[in-house]
Amino acid sequence: MTPHVLKHIISFKKLKVGFKTVRDTAKAMIFSREKWILAFLEYQKPCDETFAVRCKGIFFEIYEVIPLKNRQLEIICNNEIAPDVFCLTLGGILFNEEIHPGQFVNIHVPGKSLRRPISVSRIYGDRIDLIYKIVGEGTEILRNIKSGYLDVLLPCGNGFDLSAFQNEILIIGGGMGVAPLFALTSEAIKQCKKVTVIFGFRSPKDAILEEALMNLGVDYHFCFDSEGVNVVTMREQLGMSHMPFAACGPLPMLRALCSMKDADTVHERQNLINDDIYGQLSLEARMGCGFGACMGCSIETKQGMKRICKEGPVFNSKEILWDKI
Amino acid sequence: MGQNIDLSGMMIDNPLIPASGAFGYGMDYQDFFDVNEVGTFCTKGTTLHPHKGNPLPRIAEYSGGMLNCVGLENPGVETVVREYFPKLRNTYHKKVIANVCGFSVDDYIKTAEIFDREECVGLIELNISCPNVHAGGAAFGKDPSIASEILTEVKKVCRKPVYVKCTPQCPDLVLMCKTLEASGADGLVLLNTWLGMRLDIRTGKPILSNITGGVSGPGIFPLSLYKIYEVYKNVNIPIIGCGGISNGRDVIEMMSAGASAIEIGTELLTDPMALPRIKKELSELMDTYNITELSEIIGRAHK
Numbered sequence: 228m229t230p231h232v233l234k235h236i237i238s239f240k241k242l243k244v245g246f247k248t249v250r251d252t253a254k255a256m257i258f259s260r261e262k263w264i265l266a267f268l269e270y271q272k273p274c275d276e277t278f279a280v281r282c283k284g285i286f287f288e289i290y291e292v293i294p295l296k297n298r299q300l301e302i303i304c305n306n307e308i309a310p311d312v313f314c315l316t317l318g319g320i321l322f323n324e325e326i327h328p329g330q331f332v333n334i335h336v337p338g339k340s341l342r343r344p345i346s347v348s349r350i351y352g353d354r355i356d357l358i359y360k361i362v363g364e365g366t367e368i369l370r371n372i373k374s375g376y377l378d379v380l381l382p383c384g385n386g387f388d389l390s391a392f393q394n395e396i397l398i399i400g401g402g403m404g405v406a407p408l409f410a411l412t413s414e415a416i417k418q419c420k421k422v423t424v425i426f427g428f429r430s431p432k433d434a435i436l437e438e439a440l441m442n443l444g445v446d447y448h449f450c451f452d453s454e455g456v457n458v459v460t461m462r463e464q465l466g467m468s469h470m471p472f473a474a475c476g477p478l479p480m481l482r483a484l485c486s487m488k489d490a491d492t493v494h495e496r497q498n499l500i501n502d503d504i505y506g507q508l509s510l511e512a513r514m515g516c517g518f519g520a521c522m523g524c525s526i527e528t529k530q531g532m533k534r535i536c537k538e539g540p541v542f543n544s545k546e547i548l549w550d551k552i
Numbered sequence: 553m554g555q556n557i558d559l560s561g562m563m564i565d566n567p568l569i570p571a572s573g574a575f576g577y578g579m580d581y582q583d584f585f586d587v588n589e590v591g592t593f594c595t596k597g598t599t600l601h602p603h604k605g606n607p608l609p610r611i612a613e614y615s616g617g618m619l620n621c622v623g624l625e626n627p628g629v630e631t632v633v634r635e636y637f638p639k640l641r642n643t644y645h646k647k648v649i650a651n652v653c654g655f656s657v658d659d660y661i662k663t664a665e666i667f668d669r670e671e672c673v674g675l676i677e678l679n680i681s682c683p684n685v686h687a688g689g690a691a692f693g694k695d696p697s698i699a700s701e702i703l704t705e706v707k708k709v710c711r712k713p714v715y716v717k718c719t720p721q722c723p724d725l726v727l728m729c730k731t732l733e734a735s736g737a738d739g740l741v742l743l744n745t746w747l748g749m750r751l752d753i754r755t756g757k758p759i760l761s762n763i764t765g766g767v768s769g770p771g772i773f774p775l776s777l778y779k780i781y782e783v784y785k786n787v788n789i790p791i792i793g794c795g796g797i798s799n800g801r802d803v804i805e806m807m808s809a810g811a812s813a814i815e816i817g818t819e820l821l822t823d824p825m826a827l828p829r830i831k832k833e834l835s836e837l838m839d840t841y842n843i844t845e846l847s848e849i850i851g852r853a854h855k
Contacts, residue, residue, distance in 0.1 A: 295583040297825060340769055340822055341613045364613075380824070513611040513759075515620060516821035520580040521573065522596070522625045523611040527604055532625060537580075552608070 295383065295518055297335075299376045303354060305369075309435050311361040312403070313370050315345075317379065318354045326350050328410035329386030329473075329509055329541045332357065333517035335378035336365045342380060343369065344514050344536070346407035346475075348436075358406040358435065383517050384540045387411050387473050387507050395421045397467050399458050399484060401476025402428060407509055408475055409436050416443055423467065424448065427458040427476070459483045468504075473541075475509035478552065484508075485544045506544035510535050510552075527551040555834070555846045557591065557813050559790055560713035560738040562647060562674040564591035564813065567803065567846060568831055571794055571817035572597050572651035572679065572717070573622065577636040578644050584824040587644050589831060591813060595632065597653040597679050600663045602628035606684060612750040612759040617769010617796065617818050619748055621762035623684040624653050629663045633670050640672070647674030651717070652706075655688040660702050665709040676710055678703060681719030681744035683766045690744070693719040696728050700735035713738035715792065720746050720779060729783045739790040741815065742780050746772055746795075769818040772796040777809050784810025784851055798826070800833025804841075810851040 303316040317332075326332075326347050332355070333342040343365045349356035359366055389396070389411075396415050400408040405426045415422045423446050428434045430453035440447045448465065450456040458480060462468050474484055485504055512535045515523030519537030526533060528546045533539060555566040570581075572594035581587055605625030612619040626632070640648075650667035654660040660678065667673050680699050682689035692698045699716065707714055714736075720743045722728045729740055745766025750759045758764075776795025784791060793811025797803060798819040806814050819826045834846075843849055 297584075297823075335822070339613065340615075340617050340818070341611070342822060513609045515611045515618065516574075516580075516824070518580055518583075518824060520576045520824075521611075521620065521821050522576075522605065522622045523620055524608065525605065525610075525622075525625055526608065532604060532627075 327386035333380040397472040404476030567813035571815035574817040616771015619765035621765035696731040715739040717741035
């Protein structure tokens, strides 16, 4: 579900109202941040300007749920931006209305049976940038497609929730995990938050998006495994180990980010998850469908089973059961 | 032009049925099309108690489709009837096929009994063919005596028709199907996924967490078609064909081989609009080949 403000009435932080069109009637769902559905409402379309939901005397924000659809998107360009890393630009619809940072698209790669889920790294007008690494047969085919149209399912999953951060946000990415975080950085700046970015790569030649971050004028720090500095140590150096963060990257990195800072080994870190740190983590998985039907990417969380493609890919760090993933 | 099909008294207005595991509990496709376009659909395989399924990775691919080892993740039958079905009824107005799984004979009986009481359930699909669980599942589906024991017990507690979904891993499928028919099966669903595996090219190790998984997709279509052709010759109960169907042409072939209706799985995952597409293709093919009543082509390969 994509929360999208349809009509702002009175903001009430803990609750959101989902709005879903089902044929000629529309349904509104009120759910808390934990997604417990508190109430269902049904009303006839079209809803007028004054439409509001009243529940126990409080007005809520009305969100529209953008339906997931498959669309034919035009390939604008598809170029190598680092060794084995490509940036695919697609065009066709007004994406700002449709995609939020952290959501992904699911691409039908000609000749492959399963779609390829790829996060969106830049959303601008009628274009989106997708950054992907050549890792297997699907991406190998994709790199060679330079023009024409692709069948793309979007928007998939739930993105980052910037409203959960106060004025400051630390954005941490590792390897290809930096891709969705660039969209988040742009959006956070647009919302006038104080943003610090830490991106980690294997070596300087693998670094991407530096120029783009520079153009945003954001405070950013790059670190490289080849130089013995990773994002966790960089975060410590910057004295930001306790700051709420949003992150995407390899699982050991995410786990380390949520751990006590004096844990030395990965094994220790597993057992020393620090519950005082708040983070939003974007996870990845091999997916069957990408829209919640096949249960191919479910993980066990503190709130039960959740699908990375549907309830995720962004999770609250506190709901993750680290020994289950 | 008619596409009505009679499944042991459960009438469906077209033969296209999303297969168990590819359609959840009917709520994940509402963004894509009006789910009432399906003939009916099979629920996700449901057990008596909630089941978490296997760890990730649960999905792998091959050139003919995919492999999965989800392993029956489901919220348990109580949650399904108490929470999911009432929600489903807001948008879906037809009956469903309840896919019943278990890890013991008792599990099957209790789960089927609960589903049987639900008004929206038109038919019970006894799943003795899940390849991804370590107890029950396909292990029951390979042994005709256990399979018929489960069926007999389930039939005692169900008023609705009970179909049995068989596994292609069964060493003698024809014998299995004849035994099930003799034990009172109202129909058969042929077939669940085929056991297979993929290895990671870099490490040489299995990709799937469960090592093996169920193979599905267009690559298995000729295999399934042949099995249905063989079984049809030996039984007199309806068969729902399942395995690799991806277009209208496959539907006609499968029905000609002996299927009364067909289930679609993998194709729905790769193309969420596949069901309305296949429905349209089927209507066009009926036009092209002058088929006025679809039910008349069932088993015509044998005539």
